[in-house]
Amino acid sequence: MDLNGARRELFEFLRIPSISAHPEHAPDVRGAARWVVGALQRAGLQAELLETAGHPVAFGEWRGAGDGAPTLLVYGHYDVQPPEPLDLWTTPPFEPDLRQGRIYARGAADNKGQLFIQLKAVHEALARTGSLPVNVLFLAEGEEEIASPNLLPLIRAHRDRFAADAVLISDSAMFAPGLPSLLFSLRGMAYFEIRVKGVTRDLHSGSYGGAVPNAASALVQILSTLHDRDNRVAIDGFYDGVDQWDTGTRDQVRALPFREQEFMIEAGATGLEGESGYSTLERLWIRPTCEVNGLLAGYTGDGAKTVLPASAMAKLSFRLVPNQDPVEVGDQLKAHISRNTPPSVDVEVVQLAGGKPWRADLQGEFFEAARTALRAGFGVDPVLTGEGASIPIVTDLEELLGARAVLMGFALPGANMHAPDEWFPDSHLEMGVETLLNFYDELSHR
Amino acid sequence: MDLNGARRELFEFLRIPSISAHPEHAPDVRGAARWVVGALQRAGLQAELLETAGHPVAFGEWRGAGDGAPTLLVYGHYDVQPPEPLDLWTTPPFEPDLRQGRIYARGAADNKGQLFIQLKAVHEALARTGSLPVNVLFLAEGEEEIASPNLLPLIRAHRDRFAADAVLISDSAMFAPGLPSLLFSLRGMAYFEIRVKGVTRDLHSGSYGGAVPNAASALVQILSTLHDRDNRVAIDGFYDGVDQWDTGTRDQVRALPFREQEFMIEAGATGLEGESGYSTLERLWIRPTCEVNGLLAGYTGDGAKTVLPASAMAKLSFRLVPNQDPVEVGDQLKAHISRNTPPSVDVEVVQLAGGKPWRADLQGEFFEAARTALRAGFGVDPVLTGEGASIPIVTDLEELLGARAVLMGFALPGANMHAPDEWFPDSHLEMGVETLLNFYDELSHR
Numbered sequence: 001m002d003l004n005g006a007r008r009e010l011f012e013f014l015r016i017p018s019i020s021a022h023p024e025h026a027p028d029v030r031g032a033a034r035w036v037v038g039a040l041q042r043a044g045l046q047a048e049l050l051e052t053a054g055h056p057v058a059f060g061e062w063r064g065a066g067d068g069a070p071t072l073l074v075y076g077h078y079d080v081q082p083p084e085p086l087d088l089w090t091t092p093p094f095e096p097d098l099r100q101g102r103i104y105a106r107g108a109a110d111n112k113g114q115l116f117i118q119l120k121a122v123h124e125a126l127a128r129t130g131s132l133p134v135n136v137l138f139l140a141e142g143e144e145e146i147a148s149p150n151l152l153p154l155i156r157a158h159r160d161r162f163a164a165d166a167v168l169i170s171d172s173a174m175f176a177p178g179l180p181s182l183l184f185s186l187r188g189m190a191y192f193e194i195r196v197k198g199v200t201r202d203l204h205s206g207s208y209g210g211a212v213p214n215a216a217s218a219l220v221q222i223l224s225t226l227h228d229r230d231n232r233v234a235i236d237g238f239y240d241g242v243d244q245w246d247t248g249t250r251d252q253v254r255a256l257p258f259r260e261q262e263f264m265i266e267a268g269a270t271g272l273e274g275e276s277g278y279s280t281l282e283r284l285w286i287r288p289t290c291e292v293n294g295l296l297a298g299y300t301g302d303g304a305k306t307v308l309p310a311s312a313m314a315k316l317s318f319r320l321v322p323n324q325d326p327v328e329v330g331d332q333l334k335a336h337i338s339r340n341t342p343p344s345v346d347v348e349v350v351q352l353a354g355g356k357p358w359r360a361d362l363q364g365e366f367f368e369a370a371r372t373a374l375r376a377g378f379g380v381d382p383v384l385t386g387e388g389a390s391i392p393i394v395t396d397l398e399e400l401l402g403a404r405a406v407l408m409g410f411a412l413p414g415a416n417m418h419a420p421d422e423w424f425p426d427s428h429l430e431m432g433v434e435t436l437l438n439f440y441d442e443l444s445h446r
Numbered sequence: 447m448d449l450n451g452a453r454r455e456l457f458e459f460l461r462i463p464s465i466s467a468h469p470e471h472a473p474d475v476r477g478a479a480r481w482v483v484g485a486l487q488r489a490g491l492q493a494e495l496l497e498t499a500g501h502p503v504a505f506g507e508w509r510g511a512g513d514g515a516p517t518l519l520v521y522g523h524y525d526v527q528p529p530e531p532l533d534l535w536t537t538p539p540f541e542p543d544l545r546q547g548r549i550y551a552r553g554a555a556d557n558k559g560q561l562f563i564q565l566k567a568v569h570e571a572l573a574r575t576g577s578l579p580v581n582v583l584f585l586a587e588g589e590e591e592i593a594s595p596n597l598l599p600l601i602r603a604h605r606d607r608f609a610a611d612a613v614l615i616s617d618s619a620m621f622a623p624g625l626p627s628l629l630f631s632l633r634g635m636a637y638f639e640i641r642v643k644g645v646t647r648d649l650h651s652g653s654y655g656g657a658v659p660n661a662a663s664a665l666v667q668i669l670s671t672l673h674d675r676d677n678r679v680a681i682d683g684f685y686d687g688v689d690q691w692d693t694g695t696r697d698q699v700r701a702l703p704f705r706e707q708e709f710m711i712e713a714g715a716t717g718l719e720g721e722s723g724y725s726t727l728e729r730l731w732i733r734p735t736c737e738v739n740g741l742l743a744g745y746t747g748d749g750a751k752t753v754l755p756a757s758a759m760a761k762l763s764f765r766l767v768p769n770q771d772p773v774e775v776g777d778q779l780k781a782h783i784s785r786n787t788p789p790s791v792d793v794e795v796v797q798l799a800g801g802k803p804w805r806a807d808l809q810g811e812f813f814e815a816a817r818t819a820l821r822a823g824f825g826v827d828p829v830l831t832g833e834g835a836s837i838p839i840v841t842d843l844e845e846l847l848g849a850r851a852v853l854m855g856f857a858l859p860g861a862n863m864h865a866p867d868e869w870f871p872d873s874h875l876e877m878g879v880e881t882l883l884n885f886y887d888e889l890s891h892r
Contacts (some may be wrong), residue, residue, distance in 0.1 A: 187652060199715045204864075205737045205739055206836050207730070209735045210729040210765065211718055211719075211729040211730050211834075213717065214737055216740070216741050217673070217738045219741070223663075267649060271789055271790030273658070273659050273788065275656065284657050287656055291663065292743065293744050293751065293754070294662070294751075295666075295741040295742060295746070297738065297740060298738070298739050299761055303798055303799075304763070304799040308739070309740070312741060315751070342719065344715065344719050352750040418650070
C-alpha cells in the first residue's frame with residue numbers, strides 16, 4: 001500500500017466538516033457522503049448515495065463472490081461530532097495534522113480514520129487479486145452522531161439489498177497500544193427524564209417552607225432510593241435479566257493488563273467506587289448501572305434566592321447488560337418511583353432513549369477469522385474486551401439483518417473521541433489494512 | 447386627615463420607580479429618598495439624606511419630647527422590588543391606580559404605602575398638637591430589597607444619632623381582613639451552597655459509569671440524609687437551640703381563623719406536608735425547616751446526553767426559630783455533611799446568607815401600646831401572628847440600638863409583594879394613621 005498516498009486521501013476526507021448536528025453543515029455532510037461513494041467506486045465497488053429523511057447513506061456493494069458465498073456488511077459513519085470548544089485544539093479540527101505518530105483531526109478516530117481503513121483494505125484486496133472470498137457491502141451513514149434516526153427505516157425499506165451474514169464495525173478502541181482487541185459486549189442503555197411537580201408556582205421558602213411540598217426535596221428523596229448501600233441498583237426486578245458471565249470471560253478480563261491507578265488518573269478521579277463484589281473493569285463492562293446525568297430545580301444562579309421550587313427535574317440513565325431490556329427497565333423504574341413518591345407531589349417519568357445491550361458470538365466463523373487476522377496484523381493475540389458505552393445500532397443491525405456483528409476497533413485509549421485533539425495512530429493505517437487483508441484471506445480458507 | 451390629599455401624596459411617592467436592584471434606576475432611588483426627606487420636613491421633623499456606599503438613607507428626627515422621654519425609631523424602606531414580569535400587571539406598576547378599594551402599584555404594600563402611614567401619622571400628630579409624647583426618629587433605607595448591605599455600617603458609624611428605646615416597623619400583613627395583627631416572631635435564615643466535586647471533567651456515562659464517582663448521585667445521597675421519616679431535620683444538634691413555645695402562644699395560634707383548604711389552594715398545592723406533630727401554622731411560624739432551593743448538575747437541556755457529571759450543586763436553606771443561630775447551624779451542617787459524604791468526592795459548603803430569628807417582647811410597653819392602638823384603629827382586638835419569612839434587620843437593629851422592635855403590618859394577605867399587581871387597601875391609609883395617632887396617645891399615658 002502507498003502509505004503517503006493513503007494518508008493524503010484520508011486527510012482529504014478529514015478536511016470535510018461533516019458535522020451532522022449542525023444544520024448549516026448539511027452540504028458538508030453530503031460532501032463527505034459523496035467522498036465515500038467516490039472512494040468505494042475507486043476501490044471497485046458499485047456505489048451510490050441512498051437518500052433518507054435526513055443525511056444520506058453512502059452504499060457500496062461487490063457481489064463478485066456469488067450467491068453461494070457469505071456476505072459481509074461493513075458499517076461505519078462519515079459524520080462527526082461538533083468540534084467545540086475550538087480553543088482547546090492544538091491544531092484546527094478540520095486541518096488534519098500528523099504529529100509524533102498521531103493524526104490529529106475531528107473524526108480521525110470516530111469514525112473516518114477507521115472507516116477509511118475498511119475502504120482501503122477492500123481497495124487493496126481487489127487491486128491485488130481482483131476478487132474477495134465474500135460478497136462485501138458498505139453502509140456508511142451520516143447520522144451516527146445524532147442517534148441514527150433514519151438508518152433503520154432505510155434498512156427496513158431495502159432489507160434485501162442489505163441482507164448479510166456478518167456485520168463488521170471498526171468504531172472502537174484497542175485495550176492498549178500494541179494489544180489488538182475484539183469486543184465481546186456492549187452495554188445497552190435506557191435514558192429517562194424524571195419530572196416532579198409540587199406546587200403550581202415557585203413560592204417564597206420563608207412564607208411557605210415547612211408546610212407545603214418541596215419538589216426538589218421530593219426528587220432527592222426519590223433518587224436516593226435507587227441504590228442500596230452496596231451500590232447495587234435497588235429497583236425490584238432490575239437484575240432479573242442480567243446474564244451472569246461465564247468464568248472464562250471473567251478470568252480473561254482479570255488477566256488484562258489493567259492498571260487501576262492509571263485509570264483513576266485518566267478519569268480525573270481521586271477514588272473509585274461501584275457495585276460491591278466486582279472489579280473496575282467488570283463494573284464498566286459486565287455490570288449494569290444507574291447514573292444521574294442531570295439535575296435542575298429552583299434557583300441555580302449566583303447568591304441566595306429563597307425559592308421553594310414548584311418543579312424539579314432529573315436526567316437518569318441505566319447502562320444495561322445482556323439480557324436486560326430497556327423497555328422492561330423503564331417499567332420497573334416507573335413502578336419503583338410510584339412506590340417511592342411522597343403523596344403530595346406528582347411525578348412523570350419520560351423515556352428519552354433506549355438501546356439493547358449486545359454480546360458477541362465468540363464461536364462464530366467471522367469472529368474466529370477476525371481473531372486470526374488481528375494476530376497477523378499486529379503480531380500478538382488479540383484480547384477480548386467489553387465496552388461500557390452503547391452502540392444501539394449493533395443489536396438493531398443484527399436483528400434486522402439476521403447477522404452477527406464483529407467489532408474490531410483500531411483506535412487507542414485516550415483518542416479524544418467527542419473531545420478536542422481527537423487523534424488516530426498513524427501506524428494503524430497500515431496495520432489495520434494488513435489485518436483486514438488477512439481477514440479476507442482467512443475467510444477464503446473457511 | 448384630608449384623605450384625598452394624602453392619597454395624592456402617596457401616589458406621587460409610588461410613581462417614583464425606585465428599584466434598588468437596577469443600577470440604571472439609581473437616580474430614581476435617590477429621588478425617592480429626597481421625597482421622603484421632603485415629607486419628613488413637611489411633617490415637622492428635621493430631616494436629611496445620609497450617604498452610604500450605596501443608596502442613601504432618609505433620616506428624620508423630632509426630639510421635642512426631651513432627654514427624659516423615650517425615643518421611638520421608625521424603620522422602613524423607600525426602595526422597591528423590580529416590577530417584572532410587566533405583562534402580568536393590570537395597570538402599569540408605577541402608575542398607581544385605585545380600583546375596588548385597592549391601591550395598585552409596585553411598592554403600595556412593600557413598603558411605600560406603609561412607610562407613608564407612619565409619615566402621615568407623625569405629620570397629623572404634630573399638626574394637631576405641636577407635640578409628641580416620645581422623641582421620634584425615622585430611618586428609611588433604599589437597599590432593603592437588596593439585603594441592606596450598607597445600613598448596619600451606617601448605624602454603627604452614627605450609633606448615637608440612632609439611639610432609641612423601641613423600633614416600630616410596618617412592613618408586614620395582617621392575618622386577615624378586619625383582623626389587625628402584631629408579630630410575635632420572625633424566622634431566621636441560614637443559606638448555603640453545597641458544591642460536590644467528583645472527577646475533574648464531565649465523563650461519558652457509558653465509558654466510565656459504574657466505576658467512578660458521580661457527583662450528582664453523591665449530592666443526592668448527601669441531601670437525602672437531611673430529613674428523617676417524620677420530616678424532622680436529621681442534623682445532630684439542630685433542635686438544641688429551639689425554644690419550645692409556651693402553651694399560651696400555641697393556643698392562640700390554634701385559635702386563629704385559619705382554613706387549611708384555602709391555604710392549600712392559595713399555595714397551589716395538592717397536599718400539605720411537614721414536621722410530624724405540628725399544625726400548618728406552627729410549621730410555618732414556630733418550627734425550623736430545611737429546604738432545597740436549587741439543584742444543578744450535568745446535562746439539563748432537551749433530550750438525552752449521557753454525561754457523568756464532574757460536579758453538582760445545591761442551594762440549601764434553613765429557616766430558624768428562637769434561639770437557633772445561623773452560624774451554629776452552619777457548623778452543624780458542615781459536620782453532618784462531612785460525616786455523610788461518600789469517600790471519593792469532595793464537598794464544599796459555602797454560607798451565602800444568614801439572619802437571626804426574632805421574637806417580640808410581648809410584655810413591653812411599646813408592644814402593649816401597639817395592642818391598644820390597633821384595637822382603637824380597627825375596632826377589634828389584634829391577634830398575635832408569626833411570620834415564616836425572615837427580616838434579619840429586625841434583630842440586627844435591636845442588638846445594635848439596644849431597643850425592642852414592634853412589628854405592626856397594615857397590608858393584607860395576598861398583597862402580591864414582590865409580584866405583579868401589588869396592592870394595598872385604601873381604607874387602611876386612614877385606619878393606619880388612626881391606629882398610630884392612638885399609639886402616640888397611648889404612649890403619653892404611660
